[in-house]
Amino acid sequence: MKKNLQVFNTFSGKKEVFTPINPKHVKIYACGPTVYNYAHIGNARMAVVFDTLVRVLRYVYPKVTYVSNITDIDDKIIDAANELNVPINEITQKYTDIYNEDMSKLLVKAPDIQPKATEYISEMVNLIEDLISNGHAYKKDGHVLFHVPSYENYGKLSKRNRDEQIAGSRVEVAPFKKDPADFVLWKPSNNEQPGWNSPWGYGRPGWHTECSAMSEKTLGLPFDIHGGGRDLTFPHHENEIAQSCCSSSANSNPKSYVNYWMHNGFVTVNGEKMSKSLGNISLVKDLIEDNHGEVIRLSLLSSHYRQALDWNDKVIHQAKKLLDKLYKVLAEIEDIQPSQINESSIVFLAPLLDDLNTPGLLANLNKIIKDFGSISHDDLPEFKSKLILASKLMGICQEDYQDWFSNDRTALDINKIEQLISQRLDAKQNKDFVKADSIRQELLEMSIEIKDTESGTDWNFKT
Numbered sequence: 001m002k003k004n005l006q007v008f009n010t011f012s013g014k015k016e017v018f019t020p021i022n023p024k025h026v027k028i029y030a031c032g033p034t035v036y037n038y039a040h041i042g043n044a045r046m047a048v049v050f051d052t053l054v055r056v057l058r059y060v061y062p063k064v065t066y067v068s069n070i071t072d073i074d075d076k077i078i079d080a081a082n083e084l085n086v087p088i089n090e091i092t093q094k095y096t097d098i099y100n101e102d103m104s105k106l107l108v109k110a111p112d113i114q115p116k117a118t119e120y121i122s123e124m125v126n127l128i129e130d131l132i133s134n135g136h137a138y139k140k141d142g143h144v145l146f147h148v149p150s151y152e153n154y155g156k157l158s159k160r161n162r163d164e165q166i167a168g169s170r171v172e173v174a175p176f177k178k179d180p181a182d183f184v185l186w187k188p189s190n191n192e193q194p195g196w197n198s199p200w201g202y203g204r205p206g207w208h209t210e211c212s213a214m215s216e217k218t219l220g221l222p223f224d225i226h227g228g229g230r231d232l233t234f235p236h237h238e239n240e241i242a243q244s245c246c247s248s249s250a251n252s253n254p255k256s257y258v259n260y261w262m263h264n265g266f267v268t269v270n271g272e273k274m275s276k277s278l279g280n281i282s283l284v285k286d287l288i289e290d291n292h293g294e295v296i297r298l299s300l301l302s303s304h305y306r307q308a309l310d311w312n313d314k315v316i317h318q319a320k321k322l323l324d325k326l327y328k329v330l331a332e333i334e335d336i337q338p339s340q341i342n343e344s345s346i347v348f349l350a351p352l353l354d355d356l357n358t359p360g361l362l363a364n365l366n367k368i369i370k371d372f373g374s375i376s377h378d379d380l381p382e383f384k385s386k387l388i389l390a391s392k393l394m395g396i397c398q399e400d401y402q403d404w405f406s407n408d409r410t411a412l413d414i415n416k417i418e419q420l421i422s423q424r425l426d427a428k429q430n431k432d433f434v435k436a437d438s439i440r441q442e443l444l445e446m447s448i449e450i451k452d453t454e455s456g457t458d459w460n461f462k463t
Contacts, residue, residue: 003060003346007225008306008355010233010261011157011254015355020224021259025063027219028054029258031211031228031236032114034071035095036080039102041282041300041311042267042274046229048297048395049264049305049356051108053227055393056352067218068111069211070096072118073204078193088194092116102284105293106300107395115214117205121196123213124205127247128185128198136246140176142188142201148181151242153252157261158234165234183239185209208239216244226258230265237261264305270312282311292404294396295320301358301394321459322362323396323404325369330387331401338388339381348386352393361390417448421457424450 005018020026030050033043050068057064071077072092081088100110128144131137136150148154148165155165166180184206189195195202215223221244228237244257266273269280287296298319303309348368351360368383375383391397424439443450443459450459 003353005056005060005353006355007260007262010263013159016260018224018260020061021222023061025065026057026061026225027065027223028057028067028225028227029211029215029219029223030066030068030111030226031232032068032070032111033095033099034074034076035092035099036074036077037095038283038285039095039099040274041269041284041287042229043099044103044106044284044296045267045300045305045309046227046264047103047108048106048300050227050262052301052358052393052395053225053262053356054109055395056356059393060353065113065219066111067113067115067215069214070099070114070116071207071210072096072116073194073210074207098285102288105288106284106297107293107398108297113218115218117210117214120210120214120217121205123217124186124209125196125198127209127213127216127243128205130247131185131243134246136242137185138178139200142203143174143176143184144186144200145177145182146185146239146242146246147178148183148242149179151246151252153245153254154181154242155238156254157238157241160234160238165238183208183235185243208236208243211236212240212243212247215240221248222256222258224258225260225262227262227264230263233261233263265303265308268308268310271310291316291320292323292399294323294399298323298394298396302362304359305356317458322366322369326365326387326391326397327399327401327404329369329372330384330397333380333384334401336380336384338385341385341389342382344382345386345389349390349393358394361394365390417443417446417459421450421459425457 006015007018008015028050030046032047033039047068050066054064054066070092072089077088077091081091084091096116100114104110128137131146132139132144137144137146155161162181186198186200186203186205186209188201188203193204195204215221215226226237226240241254241257245252245254268274269282272278272280274281284296295316296319299311299315300309302315302319309315348364349361351357351364354360365387368386372383387397420439420443424436424443427433427435427439440450448459450457
């Protein structure tokens with residue numbers, strides 16, 4: 001049973017059949033958080049998306065090594081520590097622990113390696129020394145900068161021209177730069193800032209330097225997949241390619257660093273960009289106070305990972321509704337022994353192998369749940385095997401049925417709710433409005449509110 005995986009490669013701008021460097025050992029790196037505050041839903045989307053990708057890779061290949069870093073040295077961290085008047089490592093350790101705990105509640109498995117930037121300073125220094133000796137970096141006023149015009153393939157990942165590179169570089173236009181697009185590899189620290197001794201004086205690495213050094217140290221070069229949020233495509237990932245391709249040899253081919261680049265889309269909140277000024281930043285710690293982690297996880301997977309995801313109550317409700325149905329069905333077939341994985345199961349899972357098309361798999365799940373009542377007893381083992389495997393790869397339905405429905409509100413009979421809604425629709429079509437109103441009232445007494453839409457009737461728990 002052949003399982004071909006396709007991924008959308010940001011570098012080529014198209015979907016490609018994934019061909020690992022070594023089919024016996026796939027290697028993947030994804031940029032993790034900068035730990036100076038609580039994780040928000042955007043951080044969570046990256047973590048959930050690439051956790052799901054790793055699950056799929058492990059389904060297809062015998063060994064996968066997944067690395068996702070922690071940025072624990074950054075000017076935002078320094079500012080946060082100064083504001084609270086506490087040591088920097090107190091800030092970074094606190095929020096690293098919180099991030100990992102929050103992600104575990106979303107059923108995100110810990111990466112095989114979670115390197116911290118401060119643990120790889122010597123590797124960064126070595127990388128910078130190589131770039132200087134190879135003529136791609138220069139020293140000026142205590143800084144070391146990468147000279148962007150020295151790398152012919154700069155801009156190939158983000159598809160940015162020269163003017164766009166300068167405009168979007170996020171780098172201070174300082175008088176010591178040879179070129180406006182040049183970016184900092186090392187910068188000086190004063191006595192009140194964290195730093196390390198280096199050939200260029202006491203200082204600290206630039207943000208981009210760390211992932212080049214850590215990915216090479218933990219995975220070796222080249223490796224298979226590099227991932228992260230779309231906002232990292234430029235300048236962060238573009239700069240990584242330049243650093244890693246120019247540091248050790250004259251090989252300027254970007255594939256000497258990474259074969260495939262994958263980026264997840266942005267998260268908006270009720271149609272607006274998350275920002276402090278709008279006060280609409282959704283923190284994971286707040287969301288999991290009111291929702292089970294699986295609900296948040298499934299909500300994040302409800303849209304294709306490359307598309308923007310609008311975070312709102314409807315997305316959360318739909319995820320909860322589907323999970324209730326899945327748990328209900330799994331409970332009803334608790335005594336059924338699942339069959340072995342067969343060709344039918346692989347066809348059922350095909351959307352996941354097609355560039356991690358989670359909405360496609362959710363459509364398949366909704367369909368077989370709808371057809372559940374008409375499935376013969378002989379077909380239930382295969383039905384259950386599909387459900388279990390899909391749930392495992394999506395990272396859902398990992399609770400016991402009793403635990404999931406331990407809350408009185410969610411202990412409602414989902415089938416009964418759906419039947420009543422169907423009966424009400426029939427009554428409306430037959431113009432029996434007295435019966436339709438009676439069913440609406442019965443649902444209200446069950447603390448269920450309904451809303452008629454163009455696509456049907458939606459329901460929610462009454463607040």
